[in-house]
Amino acid sequence: MKRRTFLKLSTVGGAGAALAGCGEQTNQLIRFIPDETLVPGVATWRPGICTLCPAGCGLQVRIMEGDAEVIRNGQAGVVKMGLAKKLEGNPQHPVNHGTLCARGQAGLQVTFNPDRVRHPLKRVGPRGSGKFAEISWDEALQELLTHLSPLASPGSAHSMAFLAGPLRGQRRVLIERFLSAFGAAQFVPFELFDDSVLRAANQLSFGRDQLPTFDLAESNFVMSFGADFLGTWNSPMAQSVAYGIMRRNRPGARGKFVQVESRMSQTGANADEWIPAHPGTEGQLALGIAHIILSEHHRSPEAAGAAGSRIEGWHNGLPEYSPEAVAWKTGVPPQTIMRLAREMAVQTPAVAIVGGAPLAQTNGLFTALAINALNALLGGVGKPGGLQFTPRPPLPGHGSSETNSKGLTGTSVRSLAQHILSGQARTVESLLLYEANPVFATPATWHVKEALESVPFIASLGHFIDETSVLADLILPDHSYLESWMDDVPESGTTAAVVSVAPPAMHPLHNTRAMPDVLLDVAHRLGGRASQALPWKSYEEMLQAALAPLAHSPSSITASSPDDFWTKVKDQGGWWSAKGSAAPERESAAHAVPALKNEEAQFDGPAPGYPFYFLPYASQQFFDGRHANLPWMQELPEVLSTGMWGTWVEINPQTAATLKIEQGDLLEVASRHGSVRAPALLSPGIAPDVVAMPVGQGHVEYGRYASGRGANPIKILAPDVERTTGSLAWAGTRVSVAKAGTGELILLSGGPTKWSQERVRR
Amino acid sequence: MAAALVIVASLCGVRAVRGQTFLILAAGAEPGAGPGVPPDSSVFTPAHRSFLDAVKEYFGIQSTPVQPIAFTHKIHLQNGLQCTNCHAGVTQGPNAGYPSITFCMACHQAIAADKPEIKKLTAYAANGQEPPWQRVYWFYPTAHVRFQHAPHIRNDIACEQCHGDLAQQTVAVKTKNLNMNFCLTCHKAKGVSVDCMTCHY
Amino acid sequence: MAHRWGMVIDLDRCTGCEACVAACHAENNIATVDAAQAANGRTMHWIHVERYWEGEFPNVRARFQPVLCQQCDAAPCEPVCPTYASYHNSDGLNAQVYNRCIGTFYCADACPYTARYFNWFNPVWDKPLNLQLNPDVSVRGVGVMEKCTFCIQRITAAEIQAKAENRDVKDGEVKPACVQSCPTAAMVFGDLEDPSSQVSRLAGSMRATTLLAEVGTFPKVIYLERESSHANE
Structure with missing residues (x-):
């Protein structure tokens, strides 16, 4: 007898024999x-x-x-x-x-998320209770029509609002057309990290209301002011691809990279030089550099054109921004400022990037204009190795006369909430909600939740129940983006004009319908102006019609017929022109806008009671919180902290020692407007007067993986906004920190208390 | 014997997963991998559903499948069909596959439509359903075998070498024990790789 | 013909974005544990990015290093395995045969790179998350040690394809999931036996090092040191 057989037989004796041979149908499912x-x-x-x-x-x-x-x-x-x-x-x-x-x-x-909404739902419990009952699509659409029909009549006193994430391409066109059928409708775009300050600044400096594209691949010197451009900001993949080329693909040339920020980001960790400047002073640092470049005659002030004219004192050589003055404000030594200015002026092409926290201050626009002016002075705007803009595709609705970021009567979530809560009774009768979660991602002091609660009817067209859509009376679940016809017009990240198009990659798993098709159906049922504005039977038909003119524009696609063109576009995943940068439209920007004076960032909370600058940052795993329901992202160690499945408060080890705080201690972070609790993470990469928290956790209502986990730093922010554009100044709050017990910190490496004793490199 | 029992006993333990109980025993169930998936569960796990399942797998016992329709390979082959007409995947990829009922009905709309077994087929099609065909040859997921049909077909391994002569079978039955010895005998004879990683990963 | 699969990771390109980590989870059916088990150190990241702090504020620096199974030529995990579950195959890969593994943990103890991960439980996927599972890779159960395979399923697929077309596997034809996702092209995979392959050429770089070289494991993952051009050091 073989050993194997012996073992098997001796284990359970002959019991196995009795189990053999009994015929069965093992899988009885239909x-x-x-x-x-x-x-x-x-x-x-x-x-x-x-x-x-x-x-x-x-x-x-x-x-x-x-x-x-x-x-x-x-x-x-x-x-x-x-x-x-x-x-x-x-x-x-x-x-x-x-x-x-x-x-x-x-x-x-x-x-494949188990918490997706799988069929239409109607609210049965009190609003916000999360109690819904399954209904059919016919019932759901009928319910929606009951609420929308009265609003579609031209004389309607009540209005409807469409609150959505930043939509582009034909989805945006569709929604704008849909809303045009209503007497009074407003589009309310919402995104936490919306970059509208930078768009506004680019409009003023370069005449482009658009996020920039950086030709890093050709740069020899990159200076980034707070932009996490390799991680979460703008077009991180495009920027990373170019970064790799800048560093190592050009024999003999390795571009230098300097990062200015007060908390080391994933991007900052890659810098050759990491410069912590006081929060809110980045613009002054940029002008300090410009001052040296001008005073040492590396460039003339006129080189900056309109972008320079936006800054007061530019043409006089920026006398207010001497290295000593700037050093005093920013905390960056004057020698460093001078050295960087000289390096930047000589190691061309050089480019400056600004994004993230510096623009989320009350003086964000000034900061952005200052860095735009520096870029213009360096001479890289619209040139290889510099700052460029993605050309807009030759499509109606995407021409340069129209802008990407403004809808018909665009309004912000904050003003919508103020409007509703101001007691102007029932001005917003119905609200449609799509892929935006402002209840989670706005400060408690904006009172968005309270405002939405008083809207008589809310319908969500999204595919998850989150803090905002849980308030809905009706949920018409969307397909996932792999199950729908998709299109997009990237705003940045390339110098080719791009219209991405993709047919559904797979059939829908659940009883859902794509949002555009639902709106087309609703428009059809509404009749009148709505169905005139949206005559298409399906979104596919609408897309094909919208993209047809592209067949005549030069691109990589050569097609024999419109059908052939459409087939090739679908196969390729879109249409794109040859690469070439859109020249900035300086002339249109040259209107008489007064030059901006130096502005100091205003922080909420007096320094004595609230000694720390509070920096919530876009999380590597969750971005603005929308990915907290993905288990892969929960278990992805955030690269600098190696934290998983939670939130933490990053604090400088010296500060922590002064406050007798140890790694893992539960901290209470309090602003004038509220407090959150999270464990302390001692991190050497953060300034002693700054505490930082990743954004994304602290969900209350976002499925099994996200709900009840970690803390949401956005909630305690001051209601302050950037002065000119009105977008949230999310980096403009000051906080106090106090030990509140023992917390749990889940780290991949180092263990809970051993950050300084980790394995040392080789 | 006692020691072996202890080993088995120590491997067994019951763990509650979201209100459902699974036996902790090294096991595997994979998409489309045959038995092992608890279809009524809200979770997917490679754990065995029951101790009995674990024991059966330990002894390599695979029950004789009961097909929903007494499909006869013999008649189809006699009438000139090739294996690859229905199991089209063999030449292209890892899995042989079987055709959808729409493929069956293309012929059986007309051919032998009055036979009782074909009536069953027609009834499934009328309900928008597929017959729940049961796999005849399969590996336990814990075997971690990534078998690839296509390279074998390309190297002229005839179907009957592993599946027996289906021309002589009505409802397919398992005539060969496809254990590792079976695979290795042929691999050695033909001088092809016998590295573990060729099949197990 | 035997290959000698190897990888070069250029630390001057790596930005710590962790695309590789997520790609690996998706490709290789790696289960997520949960917060409680993650706190026990039971996560399974076949590839993870090590972060090393250097210096103190403000002269602080963080360095990233993706660490995966180093596929050592003299692998400490192999001789210690009592069941030969861990062995060296003819293509130079450190193979891990799940069927043979009885979970002694010897290999994980022997591995100086902590690149081996143990299945403490049977993994669980809330349906329909199981539909994401890659049918080309098996799902491991409780009691089994697992680790990076260099995406053996992709290597095998390329070899089968090459054989069907009666040719050799081309340089760059095999891309493990991490390599394919890498936005800065920091990771390059190929045959170290082929002197003209990109990976061989990069492995000859002046910056080439291996992790814990003094242990004498002769890894086939070669790191290219990050360049230091720090003006104010």
Whole structure:
């Protein structure tokens, strides 16, 4: 007897024999007839568009056949269908060139998330209770029409509002057309990290109301003021691809990279020189550098053109910004300022980047204009190695006369909330909600939740229940972005004009409908102006019609017929022109806008009681909090802290020692407007007078992985806004820190108390 | 014997997962990998559903499948069909696959439509359903085998070498024990890789 | 013909973005544990990014280093395995055969890079999250040690494809999930046996080092040192 057989027999004796041979049908589930035929086990690749952040990367979706549990006509069963198994970047796409970030990779867990809304829901409990009952699509649409029809009559005194994330492309066109059918409708775009300050500044400096694109691949000197451009800001994949080239793809030339910020970001960790400046003084530092460049005659003030004229004293050589004066304000030594200015002036092409916290101050616009002026002075605007703008595709609705960021009667969430709460009774009768979560991502002092609670009717068109959509009376769940027709017009990240288009990569898993198709259906049922404005039967038809003019614009696609063009666009994942930068429109910017004086950032909370600058930052895992429901992101160690599954308060070790705070202690971080608790993380990469917290956790109502985990730093922020643009000054609050007990910190390395004793490199 | 029992006992333990109980025993169930997936569960786990399942797997016992329709390979092959007509995946990828009912109905709309088994087929199609075909040859997920059909077909390994002569079978039955010895005998004879990583990953 | 698969990671390009980490989870059916188990150190990151702080504020610096199984030529994990679950294959890979593994933990103890991860529990996916599972890779159960395979499923697929077309695997044809996702092209994969491959050429760089070289494991993951051009050092 073989040893193996002996072991097996001796284990349970002959019991096994009794089990053999009993015939059974092991899988009794009903199998539905599949809608598509795929070769089992063989992957096919379909184009897609990433919607996990506003960068607009192109995707390749790996589709393989699998068994999905579905419900059809009320019957549960299994169907073979093509399932997304992996997301990669689309190698042809001009923005991300085949790469995809961690958050984008985790997009699979959006589609397959167990907490997705699987069918239309109607609220049955009190508002906000989260109690919903399943209804049919017919009932849901009927319910929606009941509330919208009265508002569609031209003389309606009541209005409706559409609160949505930053939509681009034809989805935006569709919503604008849809709203035009209503007597009084307002579009309320909302995004926490909205960059509208930078757009406004670019409009003033360069005549482009648009986020910039940086030609880092050709740069020899990059100075970033607070922008986490390799992590979460603007177009991180495009910028990372270019960064790799800047560092190592050019034999003999390795671009230098300097980062200015008060808390080391993932991007800052890669800098050759990391310069902590006092929060809110970044603009002054930029002008201090410009002062040296001008006073040492490396450039003339006229070189900066209109962008320079935006700054008071520019043409006099910025006398207020001597190195000593700037050093006193910023905390950066005068020698460093002078050295950086000389390096920047000589190591051309040089480019300055600004984004993130410096613009989330009350003086954000001044800071952005100062850095724009520095860029213009360096001579890189619109040039290789400098600052460029993604050209707009030759489509109606995307011309340069119209802007990307303004809707018909665009209004901010804050003013909407003020408007509703001001007691002007029932001006907003109905609110449609789509992919925006302002209840989570606005300060408590904006009272967005209270305002929305008093709106008579709210319908959500999103596919998750979050802090905002839990207030809805009706939920008409959207397909996921892998199940829908997608399109996008990236705002930045490339010098080609791009219109991304992707057909659904897979069939829908649940009883959901794509938001654009729902709106088209509703418009059709409303009749009148709505159906005139939106005559298309499906979003696919609308997209094809909208993109048809592109067939005549030069691009990589040569097509024999309109149908052939459409097929090729779908296969490629979009349409893009050859690369070439759109020249900034300086002339249109030259209107008589008074030059801005030096402005100091105003911080909420007096320094004696609130000694620390409070810096909430866009999280590597969760961005603005929207990815907290993805388990892969929860378990991704944030690279600098290695923290997982929670929030923490980053504090300088010396400060912590003074306050007798140890790693892992529970801290209470209090502003004048509220407090949050989170464990202390001692981090050497943060200024002693700054405490920082990642944004994204602290959800109350966002599915099983996110809810009840960590703390939300946004809630305690002051209501302050940037003065000119009105966007939230999320880095403008001061806080106090006190020990409140023992917390739990989950770190990948170092253990809870051993940050200084980690394994030392080799 | 006692020691072996202790080992088995120590491997077994019951862990509650979201209100459902699974046996902790090294096991695996994968998408489309046959038995092991608790279909009524709200979670997916490679744990065995029951101790009995674990024991069966330990002894490599695979029950004889009961097919929903007495499909006869013999008649189809006699009538000139090739294996690859229905199991089209073999030449292209890892899995042979079986056709959807729409493929069956393309012929059986007309052919032998009055036979009792074909009536069953027609009834499934009318309900928008597939017959719940049961796998005849499969590996336990804990075998961690990534078998690939296509390279074998390309190297002229005939179907019957592993699946027996289906021309002689009505409802397919398992005639070969596809254990590792079976695979390795052939791999050694043909001088192809016998590295573990060729199949197990 | 045997290959000698290896990887070069350019630390001057790596930005610590962790795209590789997420890509690896998606490709290799790596289970997430939960907060409680993560606190016990039971997460399974076949690749993770080590962060090393240097200096103190304000002259502080953080360095990143992605660490995965180093696929050592003289692998300490192999001789200690009592069941030969951990062994060296002809392509130079440190193979881990899940079927053989009985979870002694010897290999994880022997590995100086802590690149091996143990399944403390049977993994659980809340449906329908299981539909994301890659059918090309097996799902490991409780009691099994696992680690980076250099995406053996992708290597095998490329080899099968090459054989079907009666040719050799081309340089750059195999891209493990981490390499494919990397936005700065910091990671390069290929055959170290082929002197003309990109990975071989980079491995000959002046900046080439290996992790814990003094341990004598002869890793096939080669790091290119980060360049230091710090003006104010």
